Each structure stands twice: as structure tokens, then as C-alpha cells.
Amino acid sequence: MKCFQYFKDKKFRLREGRSAPELKKQINSEDYSSGADRVIKSSCSATSPRGIPELYEEKAHNLRVFTFSELRQATTDFNRLLKIGEGGFGNVYKGSIKPADGKGDPIFVAIKKLNRDGLQGHKQWLAEVQFLGVVEHQNLVKLIGYCAADGARGIQRLLVYEFMPNRTLEHHLFNKAFPPLPWKTRLQITLGAAEGLAYLHQGLEVQVIYRDFKSSNVLLDENFNPKLSDFGLAREGPLADRTHVSTAVVGTYGYAAPDYVETGHLTAKSDVWSFGVVLYEILTGRRSLERNRPKAEQKLLDWVQQYPADSKKFGLIMDPRLENEYSINAARKIARLADSCLSRSAKDRPKMSEVVENLKQIMQVSDEGNPSEKSFELCEGDLDVSETKADQYGPSESWKRRMAHLAKLGEHVEGASRRRLMIMQRAKVL
Ligand SMILES: Nc1ncnc2c1ncn2[C@@H]1O[C@H](COP(=O)(O)OP(=O)(O)OP(=O)(O)O)[C@@H](O)[C@H]1O
Ligand SMILES: [Mg+2]
Numbered sequence: 001m002k003c004f005q006y007f008k009d010k011k012f013r014l015r016e017g018r019s020a021p022e023l024k025k026q027i028n029s030e031d032y033s034s035g036a037d038r039v040i041k042s043s044c045s046a047t048s049p050r051g052i053p054e055l056y057e058e059k060a061h062n063l064r065v066f067t068f069s070e071l072r073q074a075t076t077d078f079n080r081l082l083k084i085g086e087g088g089f090g091n092v093y094k095g096s097i098k099p100a101d102g103k104g105d106p107i108f109v110a111i112k113k114l115n116r117d118g119l120q121g122h123k124q125w126l127a128e129v130q131f132l133g134v135v136e137h138q139n140l141v142k143l144i145g146y147c148a149a150d151g152a153r154g155i156q157r158l159l160v161y162e163f164m165p166n167r168t169l170e171h172h173l174f175n176k177a178f179p180p181l182p183w184k185t186r187l188q189i190t191l192g193a194a195e196g197l198a199y200l201h202q203g204l205e206v207q208v209i210y211r212d213f214k215s216s217n218v219l220l221d222e223n224f225n226p227k228l229s230d231f232g233l234a235r236e237g238p239l240a241d242r243t244h245v246s247t248a249v250v251g252t253y254g255y256a257a258p259d260y261v262e263t264g265h266l267t268a269k270s271d272v273w274s275f276g277v278v279l280y281e282i283l284t285g286r287r288s289l290e291r292n293r294p295k296a297e298q299k300l301l302d303w304v305q306q307y308p309a310d311s312k313k314f315g316l317i318m319d320p321r322l323e324n325e326y327s328i329n330a331a332r333k334i335a336r337l338a339d340s341c342l343s344r345s346a347k348d349r350p351k352m353s354e355v356v357e358n359l360k361q362i363m364q365v366s367d368e369g370n371p372s373e374k375s376f377e378l379c380e381g382d383l384d385v386s387e388t389k390a391d392q393y394g395p396s397e398s399w400k401r402r403m404a405h406l407a408k409l410g411e412h413v414e415g416a417s418r419r420r421l422m423i424m425q426r427a428k429v430l
Contacts, residue, residue, distance in 0.1 A: 064145030114157040124232030131231040139196030166220035180321035198352035207237030213274035254288030269346035276341025285319030309335035330366035
């Protein structure tokens, strides 16, 4: 999906001929104000003069600096067979590089190569290097290093990330070539992504506003753990005496908070809105904007409003690819959480740390609720099996087993499914 407007401000100025080792100096001297009145945003709450440049200086030595020819070699000259994606920044290739100490097996990496068309891309590249050079969290993609080469053939800007083998949340939710994501995995991804955002908002000395939260920026590792990628639009949060940062409006249609789009006033709550949008994408399996649907269904947020979380018809919005294998209670709670993230007034939206807590509770409900909610189908199947195996156990054993099973299931069953269960008990078992 296209971003709608890139940086207009002059925060990052391209200096022709700068080479990679000077990156640090460039960031320090030009890209940020002194930050003298900055306040620590983390829970340890003391004042700190440090902003991204200072933090970057402290941590950037962790990043590897690659030459262009090293990365050309890593991707067999950017072979199109190794191309794994393409975004607004440029093409992404799978490559393999030597470990930092030169020993051991090669490591797979994802290499993003900027389209060679100048300033906007360079700004994003620089933002990505400095933010990802500072942050460190299991739900944020790891930047291994970068390449900045300015030569006779123009400027080359590349980023080298840890390789994420399971593509993005977007692929798994919307691309039918991938098997549907099970409910539990959806919850796990939701929680991990929330934890990544909470860390950015509240877990660092400086607050980071991500500004481009969307399903295509949630990468998935071999165990489907989510990691946020693409920090090209990230921004430091407001200083202590400010409520917001005034910026040019950037982001992606369908995900950006309306208050931010209208005013250009950016706060962490803009990310919370985008998170709410993705929650509904996860529930429904629909994109935030789908032009090929009937008019009333094109905008996901407008459409889901007709199926409130507390209404009987709520279940109709759920992703049919889940095939009813989910907890309706948990789904309702997630929809309510999404609604609070999508409050018109930014102040009414929860903090990401609150979202995380809420999601943990919901996951408990889901774990407890799942067996019972699937129980009708399970029960029918189980009972048939019990009938056929009844002789093995003898009539009384079989009866006891069934009753124990039904009683266990009944503990969690509510409303209609409890009634259905009772009917089954009368008709088939007793
Ligand atoms: N670290 C990574 N490991 C594996 N694949 C990746 C990695 N980073 C990106 N990709 C792949 O490259 C694709 C393009 O990513 P990119 O971030 O450039 O574009 P996008 O998110 O689709 O669009 P946008 O430019 O709006 O962010 C992703 O969809 C993903 O499949
Ligand atoms: Mg992206």
C-alpha cells in the first residue's frame, strides 16, 4: 500500500559524497535539536538530556558497515530470483553474508536496496538506521548493518536485516495462497506487535512514534513471532513541555489516525489508532481499504461499525477462514479493545502498555474458552467415537467417560451452546 506523503521538513539533509563512517557525525550535527529539556519516558522517570543522536552514538557500534560489493555478492548481483519483496523504499532481496567474526556458516539476511531517486529515500534510510540502531526488542526487527556508497554510479543506500522466513502479517491474512492463520497465532501476533509498540512508546529514554503501523510492516519469524519493520517514518515523541509533535502528514491510507491527518499533530496515540485498525483486520481477515467490495464494505472501520461487539450479529464480521475455530468471547473483547484504540479523541485511546495488559487477559479468556466454544463440534465427534468404542470399555465406563467429558465441557459453556449441549445429553447419552 502506498504511503501518502513523505517528509517535507528539512530534518535530514542529504550531503552528497558523505560516506558511511560519517553517518554518525551527520546525524549528530544536523538532524536533531539539542534535546536539553528532554525527559526520560521510561518507567525509571528521571530527566535526561539524551535523544536519538546520543543513544545512537552509544549503540551504533553494533551495526556492521557493508561495502556495496559485499552486498552485491551476498545477493548474486541483486539477482531477481532472490527478490522477496518490493515496497516504497525499493526492492528487498534474500542474501547471505559471513558472520561478523568471519567464522561459521553464512547467515541469511534481507537486504533492502533504495531505488536510486534521491532525497526522500535517503531520509527514510537514515531514519531507519538511527532508530533501529538504538532500539532493541524481541518484537522489533534487528538491523544488522547498512551500506552507504556514493560513487560514479550515483548514491547507493542499503539496509541489512535479520531474515524473517514467514513474510508478513499482511501475506497471511489476505493472501489466499497462504493457509489461514489459526486463532491462537493471531492472538500471539497481536500481543507481540503491541509489546513492540509499547516498548517504543514507553520503554526507552526517548519516546519513539512509529507512524507506519500496518499489517505489511509486521514481519513473522520461523515461529510466527511478530517483529515490526520499517522505521523510515519513525519520529521522536514530543519533548516534556509539549503535547504533540507538529509534522508533515505521512503514513498509509487506511491506517493513519484522522486527528493526525487533519492537524499534523503527532502523538503516540496515532500509533494506537493504527493498532486498532490492524486488530479489526486480524478479526475479519479484511484489509482496512478494499476497493473491490460493495461500497458499504470498502472501508473496514465503517463496515464493522454495523456489527457492534455487544450485538448478536457481531460474529458475522469474523474471518470465515477461521471456520469458527475461535473464542467468540475473546473476539468480542478484542473488538471492544479495538474500538477504544479507535476513539475519535486521541486522549480517550489507551496507552500501548494498557493494550498489552488487556490483550494478556483476553488471551487467558480465549485459552479457557476455546475448548467449550469448539465443544459442539467436538462433542458430536467425540460422542460418535464413544458409541463405536463403547464395548471396549463396557457400558458403565463409557457412560461415565462421556458424562465426565460433557461436564468438563459444560463448565465453560454459556448461552446457546449450553442449551445445545443439554439437548445432546438428553437425546444421545441419557
Ligand atoms: N527482514 C525481512 N525478512 C524477510 N523479508 C522481508 C524483510 N523485510 C522485508 N521483507 C519482505 O519485503 C517485502 C517488502 O517490504 P517493504 O517494507 O519494503 O514494503 P511494504 O511494507 O510492503 O510497503 P511499504 O513500503 O509501504 O512499507 C515485505 O512484504 C516482506 O515480504
Ligand atoms: Mg514495509
